[in-house]
Amino acid sequence: MGLITILLIFSTIIITRKIYLVYLISFLLPLPAMLDFMGHELKWYKSNNFIRIFSGILLGIPLGVSIVLTKVSFYYLFLIIVWYCLIEIFVVHFFKIKNHLDNYYTKYTNGIVK
Numbered sequence: 001m002g003l004i005t006i007l008l009i010f011s012t013i014i015i016t017r018k019i020y021l022v023y024l025i026s027f028l029l030p031l032p033a034m035l036d037f038m039g040h041e042l043k044w045y046k047s048n049n050f051i052r053i054f055s056g057i058l059l060g061i062p063l064g065v066s067i068v069l070t071k072v073s074f075y076y077l078f079l080i081i082v083w084y085c086l087i088e089i090f091v092v093h094f095f096k097i098k099n100h101l102d103n104y105y106t107k108y109t110n111g112i113v114k
Contacts (some may be wrong), residue, residue: 003065005063007100022076023076023079025061025062025079026061026065026066026076026079026083027083029058029059029062030058030062030084031086031087032054032055032058032059032060032084033055033056033058033059034084034087034090035055036051036052036055036090037091038091038094038095041100042098042100042102044097062080062083063080063084064083066079066080
C-alpha cells in the first residue's frame with residue numbers, strides 16, 4: 001500500500017513537470033540505509049529488523065522508480081546508479097578513516113568461507 005502511494009506521488013510530480021523534486025527525493029531516500037549500516041557496523045547503536053526493513057525500502061524506492069522511468073529517461077537511472085556508487089565510496093572511505101575496513105572485510109570473508 002505504501003509503495004503504491006509513493007509511486008503515485010512520484011508520478012504526480014512527474015506529470016506536473018517538477019522533475020527536480022523526483023531527483024531531490026531520490027537522492028535523500030538512500031541516506032537512512034547508509035546511516036543505519038554505518039551506525040550498526042561501527043557499534044554506535046544496535047540496529048533492529050524494523051529499522052533495516054524500513055531503511056531498505058527507502059533505499060529501493062529510487063531504484064524501482066528509476067527502472068520504471070527508464071522509458072521516459074535513461075539519464076535518471078544513470079544518476080541513481082552513480083549516486084549509489086558514490087554512497088558506497090563514501091562508506092568505504094569512512095570505514096578506512098575509522099580503521100574499521102579491515103575488521104569488516106575479515107568478518108565478511110569469514111562469513112562467506114563458512
